[in-house]
Amino acid sequence: MSSSPLLADLVEALRCLPGVGAKTAQRMAFHVLERDRTGARRLAERLAAAVERIGNCTRCRTFSEDTVCALCAGTSRDRSLLCVVETPVDQLAIEQATGYRGQYFVLLGRISPLDGLGPKELGLDLLAQRLAEREVQELIVATNPTVEGEATAHMLAQLARTAGVRASRLAHGVPLGGELEFIDRGTLAHAFGGRQVL
Numbered sequence: 001m002s003s004s005p006l007l008a009d010l011v012e013a014l015r016c017l018p019g020v021g022a023k024t025a026q027r028m029a030f031h032v033l034e035r036d037r038t039g040a041r042r043l044a045e046r047l048a049a050a051v052e053r054i055g056n057c058t059r060c061r062t063f064s065e066d067t068v069c070a071l072c073a074g075t076s077r078d079r080s081l082l083c084v085v086e087t088p089v090d091q092l093a094i095e096q097a098t099g100y101r102g103q104y105f106v107l108l109g110r111i112s113p114l115d116g117l118g119p120k121e122l123g124l125d126l127l128a129q130r131l132a133e134r135e136v137q138e139l140i141v142a143t144n145p146t147v148e149g150e151a152t153a154h155m156l157a158q159l160a161r162t163a164g165v166r167a168s169r170l171a172h173g174v175p176l177g178g179e180l181e182f183i184d185r186g187t188l189a190h191a192f193g194g195r196q197v198l
Helices: 005-014 024-034 037-051 090-097 126-130 147-165 185-193
Strands: 076-084 102-106 138-142 164-170
Touching: 005 024, 024 037, 076 090, 076 126, 102 126, 126 147, 126 164, 147 164, 147 185
Parallel strands: 076 102, 076 138, 138 164
Antiparallel strands: none
């Protein structure tokens, strides 16, 4: 590609980003070197600072610069509701799209033995401790509707039952504005099986 080992290293480093292949990484590297070295320096500084200073909240496991994140430390949230999500991105999506005012627990993954993700890696021991505090009355399971997400949801429901906490699951089915003829068979079957009384 080039006689510059630094350029080759930069391209290879950019490939760690999701969805970035060799060509995209090459375009990014060339762009910052040709047109935006100031932006590249700012990106490098922010990335280094984030990697150094952002960790996980000790209570909910979301990203936080502090030991306990602002949502867990605050007093305005309903502590009787605990929504379990797979990732901090899922937490952000719920915050932006709903009026949910409870607290969260972030698994940082989902049950996947092939990837080495079991109950310990998902922090289920920490979640069990929170449920044992008897503050949570409802555990809202908001894992993704994948095979691994459903297995994780089942495990979370069992954990809640053991702790005497009511467990609920986000509804799945036909999207708002969707047309039945364009819905995939699995989604349509799930929605049909989970129909509700009007």
